[in-house]
Amino acid sequence: MNSVTLLQPQKIIFGEGVIEQLAGDSLIQRAQTVLFLVAPPLVPILEGIIQSSKFSNKQVKLVAYRFLGEPTFSQFNLLLDEHKALKPDCVVGVGGGSVLDCAKLLAALINHSQKLEDIVGMGLLHDRKTHLICVPTTSGTGSEVSPNAILLDEETQAKRGIISPFLVPDACYLDPVLTVTLPPKLTAETGIDALSHCIEAYTNKFAHPTVDIYALKGISLIAEYIQEAFENGSNMNARSAMLLGSMYGGLCLGPVNTAAVHALSYGLGGKFHIPHGLSNAILMPKVLKFNMSASLKRHADVARALGITISGTDKEVALAGINKIERLSKACQIPQRLTEIGVTEDDIPELATIAMNVTRLLKNNPREVSREDTINIYKNIL
Numbered sequence: 001m002n003s004v005t006l007l008q009p010q011k012i013i014f015g016e017g018v019i020e021q022l023a024g025d026s027l028i029q030r031a032q033t034v035l036f037l038v039a040p041p042l043v044p045i046l047e048g049i050i051q052s053s054k055f056s057n058k059q060v061k062l063v064a065y066r067f068l069g070e071p072t073f074s075q076f077n078l079l080l081d082e083h084k085a086l087k088p089d090c091v092v093g094v095g096g097g098s099v100l101d102c103a104k105l106l107a108a109l110i111n112h113s114q115k116l117e118d119i120v121g122m123g124l125l126h127d128r129k130t131h132l133i134c135v136p137t138t139s140g141t142g143s144e145v146s147p148n149a150i151l152l153d154e155e156t157q158a159k160r161g162i163i164s165p166f167l168v169p170d171a172c173y174l175d176p177v178l179t180v181t182l183p184p185k186l187t188a189e190t191g192i193d194a195l196s197h198c199i200e201a202y203t204n205k206f207a208h209p210t211v212d213i214y215a216l217k218g219i220s221l222i223a224e225y226i227q228e229a230f231e232n233g234s235n236m237n238a239r240s241a242m243l244l245g246s247m248y249g250g251l252c253l254g255p256v257n258t259a260a261v262h263a264l265s266y267g268l269g270g271k272f273h274i275p276h277g278l279s280n281a282i283l284m285p286k287v288l289k290f291n292m293s294a295s296l297k298r299h300a301d302v303a304r305a306l307g308i309t310i311s312g313t314d315k316e317v318a319l320a321g322i323n324k325i326e327r328l329s330k331a332c333q334i335p336q337r338l339t340e341i342g343v344t345e346d347d348i349p350e351l352a353t354i355a356m357n358v359t360r361l362l363k364n365n366p367r368e369v370s371r372e373d374t375i376n377i378y379k380n381i382l
């Protein structure tokens with residue numbers, strides 16, 4: 001069995017209303033200066049929390065996150081420059097994946113001599129001196145438990161990963177109540193992203209039993225509840241299941257990570273600014289069909305976790321699982337073809353070039369992917 005390293009937040013607090021416990025968090029209580037980076041819709045809730053007497057002897061700065069789309073290198077550096085003088089001893093991120101990724105990088109660099117450009121890639125951040133708490137408000141990236149942050153390099157239009165054990169938050173608060181107002185479209189797209197984290201971890205070349213358990217649970221929770229969360233966003237059971245499923249997906253990202261779905265998604269996100277979950281949703285069925293011959297049993301296991309109960313060969317069961325992903329995606333009104341989101345055949349060579357450069361994820365794919373394979377997959381979903 002291959003070796004594995006599991007790095008997780010020291011404290012994961014899950015439950016309806018747990019945001020109320022944030023003010024009393026021991027990391028916040030021990031801090032003298034706290035910087036909150038907050039998605040705009042959540043600002044009123046956080047302003048209420050900051051009024052608590054627990055903050056009366058502290059310097060507190062609440063920053064409303066103001067960038068749209070994938071945060072860029074220069075946007076992050078602006079954020080860092082604006083708040084570096086504050087020297088917080090605790091950073092709290094409250095929001096979706098982009099907000100949490102920026103909060104993680106702020107905590108890493110705000111009291112540090114390393115610059116953003118020094119830490120892009122795997123394992124280049126030397127340490128983190130500032131405590132970090134993450135509170136997700138979407139059920140998708142799993143950033144609140146993962147060692148990953150993703151920024152857009154505006155010069156090359158390429159998404160770049162910053163991956164470090166020091167980007168794993170110290171604590172996270174998973175409160176499904178905060179996800180209730182997430183619009184149906186975002187609920188569906190981010191939910192499929194979380195599903196793809198679990199599936200790409202379970203079918204990964206470096207899959208591991210310690211992570212399989214998270215991946216399978218995440219797949220079953222998301223498959224059971226994504227359509228309900230899309231159609232009835234106030235269903236707290238569905239919101240809770242999706243937030244847990246997303247957390248399980250995030251727990252897969254550090255030790256195993258994703259593979260070709262995410263690699264092929266990079267160009268669609270970076271070059272065409274297509275939301276990450278949407279591009280993954282379009283790609284996933286075709287990539288899984290391409291991959292399944294490399295590990296039929298694992299793809300059949302995924303299908304069973306998705307709720308497929310037919311008996312048959314592993315191949316038949318695996319295909320039924322892929323069909324179920326397509327059904328769920330359609331039921332959530334997610335586009336199924338690249339042409340529906342403005343991509344044409346002429347764009348494919350460049351998309352393939354970008355995808356083939358994401359070697360840190362392609363190496364994880366259960367089946368070797370050539371440039372020609374990549375082009376064929378894109379063509380199949382035009």
Ligand SMILES: [Fe+2]
Nearest residue numbers: 141193197276
């Ligand atoms: Fe993702």
